[in-house]
Structure formats: structure tokens, C-alpha cells
Amino acid sequence: MRGLIILLLALFLVSCNSSDDKHVFEAVSSNGLLKLTFNVTKEGAPFYVVTRENKVVIDTSFLGFEFKDAPAFHKNFSVKNSETKTNVETWSMPWGEQKDVVNNYRELKVMLQEKVSPERFLNIIFRVYDDGIGFRYEFPEQARLKDVEITEERTQFNLTQDYNTFWTPGDWDIYEHLYSTTKLSEVNALKYVGHVNLAQTYIPENAVNTPVTMVGEDGIHLSFHEATLVDYSGMTLKVDTTNLSLESHLVGSENTTYKVKRSLPFHTPWRTIQITDNAPDLIASNLIVNLNEPNKLGDVSWFKPMKYTGVWWEMHLGKSSWDYGMEMVDGKWTDTGKAHGRHGATTENVKRFIDFSAKNNIKGVLVEGWNTGWERWIGFEDREGVFDFVTTYPDYDIDEVVRYGKEKGVDIIMHHESSAATETYTKQQDAAFALMQNYGIHSVKTGYVGKILPKGEYHHGQYMVNHYNNTVEKAAKYKVAINAHEPIKATGLRRTYPNTISREGLRGQEFNAWAQDGGNPPEHLPIVAFTRMLAGPIDFTPGIFNIKFNEYKTENQVNTTLAQQLALYVVIYSPIQMAADLVEHYEANPKPLQFIKDVGVDWEDTKVLNGEVGDYVSIARKERETGNWFLGSITDENARELDIGFDFLDDDQEYIATIYKDGKDAHWDKNPLAIDIETLVIHKSSQLKLRLAQGGGVAISIIKK
Numbered sequence: 001m002r003g004l005i006i007l008l009l010a011l012f013l014v015s016c017n018s019s020d021d022k023h024v025f026e027a028v029s030s031n032g033l034l035k036l037t038f039n040v041t042k043e044g045a046p047f048y049v050v051t052r053e054n055k056v057v058i059d060t061s062f063l064g065f066e067f068k069d070a071p072a073f074h075k076n077f078s079v080k081n082s083e084t085k086t087n088v089e090t091w092s093m094p095w096g097e098q099k100d101v102v103n104n105y106r107e108l109k110v111m112l113q114e115k116v117s118p119e120r121f122l123n124i125i126f127r128v129y130d131d132g133i134g135f136r137y138e139f140p141e142q143a144r145l146k147d148v149e150i151t152e153e154r155t156q157f158n159l160t161q162d163y164n165t166f167w168t169p170g171d172w173d174i175y176e177h178l179y180s181t182t183k184l185s186e187v188n189a190l191k192y193v194g195h196v197n198l199a200q201t202y203i204p205e206n207a208v209n210t211p212v213t214m215v216g217e218d219g220i221h222l223s224f225h226e227a228t229l230v231d232y233s234g235m236t237l238k239v240d241t242t243n244l245s246l247e248s249h250l251v252g253s254e255n256t257t258y259k260v261k262r263s264l265p266f267h268t269p270w271r272t273i274q275i276t277d278n279a280p281d282l283i284a285s286n287l288i289v290n291l292n293e294p295n296k297l298g299d300v301s302w303f304k305p306m307k308y309t310g311v312w313w314e315m316h317l318g319k320s321s322w323d324y325g326m327e328m329v330d331g332k333w334t335d336t337g338k339a340h341g342r343h344g345a346t347t348e349n350v351k352r353f354i355d356f357s358a359k360n361n362i363k364g365v366l367v368e369g370w371n372t373g374w375e376r377w378i379g380f381e382d383r384e385g386v387f388d389f390v391t392t393y394p395d396y397d398i399d400e401v402v403r404y405g406k407e408k409g410v411d412i413i414m415h416h417e418s419s420a421a422t423e424t425y426t427k428q429q430d431a432a433f434a435l436m437q438n439y440g441i442h443s444v445k446t447g448y449v450g451k452i453l454p455k456g457e458y459h460h461g462q463y464m465v466n467h468y469n470n471t472v473e474k475a476a477k478y479k480v481a482i483n484a485h486e487p488i489k490a491t492g493l494r495r496t497y498p499n500t501i502s503r504e505g506l507r508g509q510e511f512n513a514w515a516q517d518g519g520n521p522p523e524h525l526p527i528v529a530f531t532r533m534l535a536g537p538i539d540f541t542p543g544i545f546n547i548k549f550n551e552y553k554t555e556n557q558v559n560t561t562l563a564q565q566l567a568l569y570v571v572i573y574s575p576i577q578m579a580a581d582l583v584e585h586y587e588a589n590p591k592p593l594q595f596i597k598d599v600g601v602d603w604e605d606t607k608v609l610n611g612e613v614g615d616y617v618s619i620a621r622k623e624r625e626t627g628n629w630f631l632g633s634i635t636d637e638n639a640r641e642l643d644i645g646f647d648f649l650d651d652d653q654e655y656i657a658t659i660y661k662d663g664k665d666a667h668w669d670k671n672p673l674a675i676d677i678e679t680l681v682i683h684k685s686s687q688l689k690l691r692l693a694q695g696g697g698v699a700i701s702i703i704k705k
Contacts, residue, residue: 025037025039027084027127029106030086030130034129036048036049036050038108038126040112041075044076044078044114046063046064046110046124047060047061047063048061057275058157058159061157063156064154065153065154066151066154067258068257072154073122076115077114082110085106088102088104089102090102093498095303095305095501098605101289102286104130108126109126110124111140123138124137125138125267131284132274133272134270135270136228136270138266139265139266139267140264140265147264148261149257149258150258150260150262151257153259155248157245158244159244159246161218163184163222164181164184164214165183166214166527166531166613167180167189168212169189170189170236171203172251172252173452173459175504176506176511178507178520179523179527184241185242185244187206187208187239189239206239207238207249210224210225210235210237211225212237213534219278221277221282221613222273223274223530223534224237224273225489225535226269227287227288227289228492229488229491230269230493231262233259233260233465234250234460236249251462253457253462259462261462272287279611279612279613282530282613283529283608283619284608285534288534289494289536290495292492294495297497297498300481300499303443303501304411305575305576306363306411306601307362307364308363308366309353309357311366312366313581315344319582320369321344321369323377325337325375344368347397350365350412351401353365353583354410357408358409360593360597362579362596365410365411365413366415367396367413368417368445371393372387372388372392372393374387377419383421383424383450384423384453387417387418387419389428389429389432402439402440411440411443412439413443413483415444415447420449420452420453422464422467423453424453426470429474433477433480442479442480445484446471446483447486448485449486460489468484471484472493479499483501483503483539483576484505485539487504492535501575501576503536504539505532505538506538506540507520509540509558513556515556519556519557521637522695523636525564525572526611526635527613529572529619542566542568542577543566544558545581545589545673547560557669559668560634560695561667561672561673561693561697562592562675563661563697563698565697567632568697569630570619570632570699571633577601594658595660595701598630598658600625600626600628600630605621606621606622607620607648610644615636618631618642627650627704628703629648629702632700633690633692634692638694639691639692639693640692641689645687646683646688649682651684653704654681655682655683656681657681658679658701659678660676661698662676662696663693668696674693
């Protein structure tokens with residue numbers, strides 16, 4: 001009854017403040033649960049309201065822009081026309097969490113015109129799905145407006161309760177912060193200290209980065225993000241803790257007095273709100289990818305989803321280094337031009353990873369530190385021209401490595417660390433991608449560590465959004481797929497450019513190797529699954545078996561059990577999954593290694609079986625080629641028992657389930673390596689009780705008998 005009263009009151013206010021025609025513009029989801037209402041006030045200010053099951057979720061929220069040297073778009077509008085349409089289609093992912101995706105929405109497009117001079121035009125397009133809404137602004141071609149310099153976008157999201165909020169600060173330079181869990185009224189990004197190793201961060205407002213996920217006392221779940229971020233600035237959300245509202249706050253630049261510069265016609269990214277009544281449905285939602293345009297590349301079968309190993313974790317542990325010739329001379333690190341014996345990317349070492357991968361159903365090897373420039377790649381103001389993306393160090397024979405890999409059926413994955421010197425990287429991209437094409441290398445991990453060059457730009461501003469996207473488009477011409485680290489956020493562009501395969505964009509596994517705050521706490525990934533993962537694939541680099549690694553570092557460790565490291569191959573989605581630990585640690589543990597050998601990376605279907613944001617989650621995925629299933633379940637610092645059914649399995653089919661579970665006394669800190677492995681025959685009607693230790697997990701391979 002209370003929800004109905006709120007709805008009637010909202011509609012009454014709308015009718016009192018609406019435009020002269022008193023018309024209400026609305027779109028309703030196909031299941032009838034979600035409704036979006038749009039109108040303009042008596043003063044001509046555009047606003048919208050969202051209800052779910054007749055209960056207001058987003059209260060009267062205003063829309064508009066501020067411009068440099070031009071009147072703002074915030075009032076004096078009238079609705080000149082409107083259009084509605086229904087769309088129902090099914091499209092196929094070339095790779096992904098599932099094969100077929102249903103795109104079912106109701107669209108409302110409203111065409112606005114100023115009632116005062118210069119009588120400019122603005123369109124707003126809303127799409128309402130069963131599990132949320134998306135809307136974008138469209139600046140149509142018009143005689144009185146040719147170019148805009150946007151100083152701020154004024155998009156509001158006014159909430160109706162003090163949600164439990166899972167957030168990271170609205171940093172303009174990096175997403176690698178731990179999540180905070182507070183009431184919306186307690187968000188305080190400006191006092192956020194973060195990690196001492198992230199000194200390059202910049203947080204100018206009490207704002208949060210997206211996706212930001214919220215859980216209400218009534219069980220409603222919301223996640224705010226954006227889709228199709230192209231030629232625009234990344235959006236953070238400024239938090240009004242008193243009025244419980246969010247407002248767009250675009251990432252800027254020190255080099256301009258505007259945040260976005262565009263020529264008409266153009267449209268903005270979609271502003272998205274996923275709305276469900278439980279946590280698992282947030283993960284199951286395809287709203288973000290559905291709001292993107294269809295595949296523009298055509299056949300991308302040259303990219304194969306794969307597991308990979310690589311010369312990477314050993315550098316974070318300090319076993320080896322990226323550089324070739326840095327030695328301590330007279331108390332200073334000096335480039336001697338001679339091998340120091342700790343260089344990781346040697347022909348011999350890479351061949352060792354190739355041999356291991358070939359034996360264990362792993363199809364790729366990442367090689368970091370192969371190219372010249374690592375001696376002075378960071379910490380120097382003059383980083384332009386440091387890296388050469390085609391010239392190898394003397395101890396790395398790329399011809400021999402690629403030849404050997406092909407002989408063994410293992411692909412080399414290229415690495416391009418730009419050190420955030422974007423102009424240097426852009427100038428070398430054609431040569432670098434052509435080199436890859438010549439060797440038949442189809443995947444590259446890109447990196448942007450450090451402050452952006454040219455100076456004054458931020459990782460998430462319009463300049464860098466364009467750089468990241470232009471890199472993806474150029475790479476596609478050479479049949480190269482991009483796994484970006486220190487990236488711009490994922491916004492579903494993998495649908496349009498499916499050579500956008502994965503990215504970092506969060507506090508990853510490497511923090512466990514060197515972070516001075518103790519690394520990622522056990523709650524981190526149960527939060528990530530319902531926040532960052534909603535945006536798209538994550539290159540998290542799971543599979544660390546040597547949890548404590550005291551022989552390398554005594555002050556750091558991975559804060560999960562071994563069983564959880566296995567479960568992450570299913571829970572944290574990516575079409576590329578790294579077996580990140582050292583070869584010797586896998587060879588010493590052949591039984592748990594079997595799960596990594598077996599687990600798939602490309603899925604026909606995904607089922608989110610249970611979960612609560614920040615607490616636990618269980619996901620089952622069906623492999624495309626085999627029809628086998630794999631299940632992963634993880635928990636936070638609390639031990640749990642979870643009941644799992646298998647009604648997603650095929651009828652009249654038996655499966656061999658190999659269960660990798662926490663040992664009786666397993667604990668993420670006290671006893672992380674305790675693991676039990678058992679084998680059962682299961683079928684569609686089977687039931688299991690999973691017992692997860694503190695910081696633990698369960699991984700299950702479910703193979704057709």
C-alpha cells in the first residue's frame with residue numbers, strides 16, 4: 001500500500017509540473033514490472049521516474065548539460081514529438097558467458113526543443129528491459145548548433161532509501177582500489193586513503209566509480225554503470241549523502257576547460273541501471289552488452305578463448321625481473337647493457353613454460369619483459385620513446401620461441417607496456433601489430449602504468465577513451481585481440497568489437513604479492529562478482545597454488561584457500577584465464593592442477609546458482625565444445641554451507657563430478673593448502689551440500705559419463 005501511495009503521489013507531482021499538453025510519456029518492460037515515466041516541468045526541465053512493481057525506485061531525476069560559452073540544457077524545453085517501439089531479437093556471442101543472448105526491450109524516444117532562443121534540439125532515448133533501464137542523449141543535426149564543449153553532464157539518479165552500497169572512489173586515473181561497504185549516506189570518497197602504491201590517483205569529488213552496486217532493505221538490487229563509452233569522457237557518480245542521490249560527474253583534463261568536445265550529430269554513452277530483486281540476477285543480466293551495437297568485425301574465429309601461463313608472477317615475487325641490464329652501481333640502479341642473470345623473458349625460460357603448457361591443455365604463454373626499454377620504464381618524467389615494441393632483448397629469440405610454441409601447439413601472447421606514454425605507443429602500433437601478424441600472434445596484453453603522457457590527461461578522460469578504442473580498432477585490422485591493463489572501464493563494446501577480449505580494471509591478483517596493506521581481503525572477490533564483473537570480462541590471473549610464498553616474501557600471501565583459487569576459473573569470467581603461478585608449484589601439486597587442465601574457458605550457458613553481494617556466490621557454466629559443466633563457489637571470511645542442485649544438467653545423462661573442496665581444517669590464513677578431492681556420479685536430480693571454509697571455495701568438474 002505504501003508503494004502505491006508513493007507512486008500516486010509521484011504521478012500527481014508529475015501532472016502538476018508537466019508540460020502544457022499534460023501528456024505522460026512512458027515505457028514498460030515486457031514482464032510489466034518496470035516502468036519508466038518521462039516529462040518536463042512547468043519550467044521545461046526534463047526528468048524521469050522509474051518504478052518497479054508500482055514502487056518508486058528512481059524518484060524525480062533531472063537531466064541536462066552545462067556547456068562552455070553556451071546556455072545550459074536544463075530548462076525551457078518542450079516535447080515536440082515522441083516515438084515508441086518494441087525490440088525482440090536473439091544474437092550470438094562469438095565467445096562469451098553464453099552462446100545466445102536475447103535482447104528484449106521497450107524503447108521511448110522523446111524529442112525536445114527549447115522554447116526560447118536559440119531553440120536548440122535534444123533527444124533522449126530510453127530502453128526498458130525486464131532487469132533494468134538504459135538511456136542516452138542524442139544531439140541531432142541542427143542549424144543552430146554545430147559543436148559542443150560539455151563542461152558537465154547533469155544526469156541525476158535520486159534514490160528512495162539508504163542503500164547498502166559497494167563502492168570504490170571516483171578516481172580519474174585508476175580503478176585499483178579496494179571496495180568499501182557502507183550505507184549510501186556514509187560514502188566518503190574524499191577521505192579515502194587507498195593504497196600507498198597508488199600515489200598517482202586523483203579523486204576530485206565525493207564520487208564513486210562504476211559499476212556501483214546497492215542492496216536495499218526490501219531486497220531490491222541496483223547497479224549503476226554505462227554502456228557504449230565512445231568518444232566521450234568516463235562517468236563517475238557524485239554522491240549526495242544527505243539527499244541520497246547520485247549525479248554524473250565526468251572525468252576531465254588539465255589541458256582543457258571542457259570535459260567532452262563533440263561535433264553534431266552524436267549521442268552519449270548509455271546510462272544504465274540494472275534492477276533486480278536478488279543478487280544472482282545481476283550477474284545473469286545482459287543489459288550492458290545488449291545496449292551496444294552488433295559485431296562490426298565479422299568473423300573473429302582467429303581469436304581462440306584459451307588458458308595461458310606466463311613470465312609474469314615470478315616478477316611480482318621478485319624471482320626474476322622485467323629488465324635485462326639494471327644493476328646497483330655506486331648505490332644507484334644503472335643500465336649496464338649486460339644481462340644481470342635475473343631477466344625473466346629468456347628463450348630458455350619461455351620454452352619451459354611452453355613445455356608445461358603443452359602437457360596440461362594450456363594453449364598460450366604470456367611473455368613480459370621481452371622488449372627493450374624496461375630499464376627506465378617508470379619513475380622518470382621522460383618516458384616518451386622508452387619502449388621499442390619490435391626490438392627484443394639479446395637473450396630472447398622470438399623466432400625460436402614462436403617456432404617452438406607452434407611445434408608444441410602453444411601460442412605466444414604478446415605484451416605491450418606503454419608506461420602510459422600514449423603518443424609513443426600510437427606511433428609504433430602499426431609496426432608492433434604487423435610484427436604480431438607476421439608471427440601469427442593474435443593476442444596482446446597492453447599496459448598503461450603511470451601518469452598519462454601527454455601531461456594533464458587522465459586514464460579515464462575523453463583523450464584516453466579514444467586512445468583505448470582506437471587501439472582496439474587498429475588491432476582488429478591485424479587480427480589482434482586486446483587484453484588491456486590499467487584500462488578504461490568495460491562498457492559492453494566487446495559485442496561491437498569482439499577483439500576486446502578482457503581487461504584488468506580492478507585490484508588484481510598481483511596486489512597479493514606486494515601490497516603493504518596485506519593484499520586483497522577474502523571479501524574482495526565476492527564483491528567483485530557483483531560489481532566490476534557486471535561490466536565485462538576480467539583478467540584476474542587466478543590459480544596461485546603457493547599461497548604463502550615465504551621463500552620469496554614473508555610479509556605477503558594470497559588471502560584465499562587453494563580450493564578457492566580453482567573456483568575462480570568459473571566464478572570470475574574471462575575468455576582468457578591465466579594459470580598464474582610458477583611451473584614448479586604446479587608440478588608439485590598434480591592433483592589440483594587437474595582441474596585447471598580440465599576447466600573450460602568458452603561457455604554455451606551460465607547459471608548463477610546463489611549468492612549475496614560481498615558474501616558468497618556459486619556459478620555453473622557449460623562448455624561450448626563438449627557440453628561438460630564446471631561449477632565454482634567462493635565465500636568471504638565466513639565459512640558457509642550451501643545447498644546445490646543440478647537441475648541444469650541434461651535429462652537422462654550421468655556425469656562424473658570431481659569435487660575440489662576445502663579440507664576439514666582449511667582456512668585462508670591458518671591452513672590455506674588443505675584440499676580434499678572426491679569423485680561422484682551425479683545427474684539432474686542430484687543434490688549436494690557444499691562446505692566452504694573461511695576464505696574458501698569449491699570447484700567441480702562435471703564431465704559427461
